Amino acid sequence: MLSRILPAPGSGRILALATLLMTMGQGAFMTCSALYFTTVAGLSATEWGLGLTIAGAVGLFAGIPLGHLADRKGPRGTTAVLVALNGAAAAGYLFVGTFAQFLLAASAFIVLERGSRAALQAAIAGTLGGADLVATRAYLRSVTNVGAAVGAGLAGVALQLGSPAALRTVLVLDAVSFLASGLVLTALPAVPPAPKAAGEHRLAVLRDRPFALVTVLSAILSLHAVLLEVVIPLWIARHTDAPRWMVTVLFLLNTASVVAFQVRIAKGVPDLPRAVRATRLAGFVLAAACVLFAASATHAALLSAVFLLLAGGVHAYGEMVFSAAAWTIGFGLAPPHRQGQYQGFFFTGYAVAVMIAPTCLTVTVIKGGALGWLVPAVLFVAAGLALRPVVAWAERNRAEPSPIPSG
The missing domain is CATH 1.20.1250.20 (MFS general substrate transporter like domains)
Known part of the structure; x- marks a missing residue:
């Protein structure tokens, strides 16, 4: 273990x-x-x-x-x-x-x-x-x-x-x-400061348009975190007859899945080409989870619980696949001497998504009912598909080679 x-x-x-x-x-x-x-x-x-x-x-x-x-x-x-x-x-x-x-x-x-x-x-x-x-x-x-x-x-x-x-x-x-x-x-090995190149902009990441678009698309896929933390508890309470303790069950399922399988999944996404394919897969998997969550809106408590468990398992898998792909993409597209500012920008996209998503998803899913799940489902698929050409654009735009091997 x-x-x-x-x-x-x-x-x-x-x-x-x-x-x-x-x-x-x-x-x-x-x-x-x-x-x-x-x-x-x-x-x-x-x-x-x-x-x-x-x-x-x-x-x-x-x-x-x-x-x-x-x-x-x-x-x-x-x-x-x-x-x-x-x-x-x-x-x-x-x-x-x-x-x-x-x-x-x-x-x-x-x-x-x-x-x-x-x-x-x-x-x-x-x-x-x-x-x-x-x-x-x-x-x-x-x-x-x-x-x-x-x-x-x-x-x-x-x-x-x-x-x-x-x-x-x-x-x-x-x-x-x-x-x-x-x-x-402080016990980590010392990493030397990165020298500033002549003529280099202080915050070069702010001028990297391809990386900014990668960040936006990754933020859309990161909405999966808000689904589990904010939307699902309200969904179970208002749109299903499943017992309220299913919220705890889904959190435990997600936690156990990450502990058991995240490392194994990440080892299968070691380079940018496979990371791009993984984001496409994650988009479809997360969309499938949305469909299963929508199907849990039934008056049969047992059937609702079954759909919720299936959705929770599919959601956890999509989350782990996307997380592994996002790490590879985020690290791989950042110049080696600018990792700090690039990772700071990449996490800012996630922070923005987490900040605005609760209101948007609550309106679309909780008020929209089963059909409301189509909104995040479509967003997941679209973002997963769009990342391939955008990552290719970002690779062409890089001045330095990726710190992660591409083969």
């Missing part, structure tokens, strides 16, 4: 340990955050939601300049510092007592989170190479799911106690997890 979620000793194992620490802390914090801010910090539910929305907008593009900083100063040290500062920002939540204080703390946290994520991708690309790069990214995704699940389980103790002291303890543990993760990351 451990061989499925932990890479071999070395840089990959260090990255896995750092990721496990971070995600355990974040899993615990996210489980308790709503209760903490509305009962201990004294915010209203509206203030909490509005503050998160504003903070998300403030930090939306932070990954690009902070990723660029990692390219220029060296990704290992930059990542370690940003992750540690993320812990300090998490500790800042302990002192929130007003909406303004929450907005300041949340904005700092999200800016540092986006920046550290971009820097971490640059560290992964600088430390590893070829197929190891994408395979390690798959290991880290498996570890992320395990860490978040363990953290959520630990948070359950605090929720059961329900006292302010118990909830504050979760925040302290979250802050410590970031600090410990930053310390672990």
Whole structure:
């Protein structure tokens, strides 16, 4: 079992340990955050939601300049510092007592989170190479799911106690997890800063139109995350007679699938040609999941549950195929000395999708009923098909060869 979620000793194992620490802390914090801010910090539910929305907008593009900083100063040290500062920002939540204080703390946290994520991708690309790069990214995704699940389980103790002291303890543990993760990351091999080429634009990614279009299409395919987290719980409650606990079953199915199969699937997508084919497959698979979710709108509880399980399994497979392909494409199209800013831009596309998708998909699917599932289904297929010519355009536009072999 451990061989499925932990890479071999070395840089990959260090990255896995750092990721496990971070995600355990974040899993615990996210489980308790709503209760903490509305009962201990004294915010209203509206203030909490509005503050998160504003903070998300403030930090939306932070990954690009902070990723660029990692390219220029060296990704290992930059990542370690940003992750540690993320812990300090998490500790800042302990002192929130007003909406303004929450907005300041949340904005700092999200800016540092986006920046550290971009820097971490640059560290992964600088430390590893070829197929190891994408395979390690798959290991880290498996570890992320395990860490978040363990953290959520630990948070359950605090929720059961329900006292302010118990909830504050979760925040302290979250802050410590970031600090410990930053310390672990210093054990990575040093990656030299990338020199600035003469006449090179400071943020070259902003002028790379093919990569921008790749990012947009990848963001559309990334809507699968919003389906599971936001749309499906509402769909089950309002459009099916399946028991409400099917939401938990589908989350567990997704988590177990990623832990068991993500690394294996990623190893089958080691280069750009196969990644392009994988995105096309992912588009059709995710569309099929949408059709199965639509079919679950029946008054027969057992039949609804069967369709939901089938849809959840198909959705998990499409998600894993697309994730592996996206890592290969994102790393492969970025110039080696600009990985930080390119990965920061790539993750910005995902952040934008996650920010606007809940409203759009809730309107189309929850209000539109079974026919509403046609909207994401068509989007998935169209984006999967469109990526092939766009990736080819981006390859022609690259000034440097890909760090991932193309054969």
